[in-house]
Amino acid sequence: MSDASLNTQAPTGEAGFGDYFALLKPRVMSLVVFTALVGLLAAPVAVHPFIAFCSVLFIAVGGGASGALNMWWDADIDEVMKRTASRPIPSGKVAPREAMAIGLTLSVFAVIMLGLAANWMAAGLLAFTIFFYAVIYTMWLKRWTPQNIVIGGAAGAFPPMIGWAVATGGVSLESVLMFLLIFMWTPPHFWALALFMKADYEEAGVPMLTVTHGRKVTRRHILVYTILLAPLAIGTGMTSIGGPIYMTVAVVLNALFLLGAVKIWRRDEDIATVDKYRVEKSFFGLSLMYLFLHFGAILAEAALKPYGLGGW
């Protein structure tokens, strides 16, 4: 990032508390909280409710801290893109250095507190997640490779694994599968967004697949990732975190997701422009439901287990 070239507009004085909170990307944080909580509750080891609450909170703070570091580094991109122009730094409410200080401080704070609240395995995974998102993805690969979304997806996929580690103190097949579920889901989700938000990424100069390899290739990539995702999602249902509820949800949603991906693959830009990217937008909407319902089903299986109903 080049701080000097950044928005010449000086910060407009005092930022409110909400502006600092916005640095933590609250919407992303809500996904982190949800998936981490599912990972924690699906684990075979019970955690004291207060420790579970604190652990999820610290995971969320860690996720938010990496979001602040991302906003600091990417302020020049955010300024250009319509979707992100109103973020605290490009809008001049928070100075870039403040965002960096908040990001670094909260990162260290969240990792240490998670180590104290739960265990150092979970804390180590959180530290790696923050490093991966802020350094590997944001600073290095995002501006360098069109596979940026694939790599960035890994950072977003860690929270359920951390939640699982909070309970068990380790990593296992189930937590790896939850990681892979988000990891493989991210590319089709974001590439669908990139298809109908094209001007944004092109103007910002981010090498999105749509910009570097064109839309036809992006459509094919969406289909390939969706095909790879389906057996993974259904396979997860055969492990200890799965069960009839999860399996039903997975089969139905993956069939719909595949159908959507095939539709996207068969379309071209002319057809998409005519109906204003209707199929791509509905695929994007479905992708949000896809992740929420898969993890919701894992949660339902875990919640019903004590009553002898969840799981196989």
Place this chain on the structure above:
Amino acid sequence: MGFEKVEHELHKRRSSRNLGVGLVLAAFIAIVFGMTVVKVSRIGDEPAQQQGGN
């Protein structure tokens, strides 16, 4: 002779920030206290790995 106190937009934002930071600090104290109570009350009840921070 007295000066009239003018409430500026800047004061509003500053007080929202002060209040927010104050609440966050209060919540942090409550969390550390709660965690300590839970950890101390469970000493000897569970395997070492679950106690964390050790």
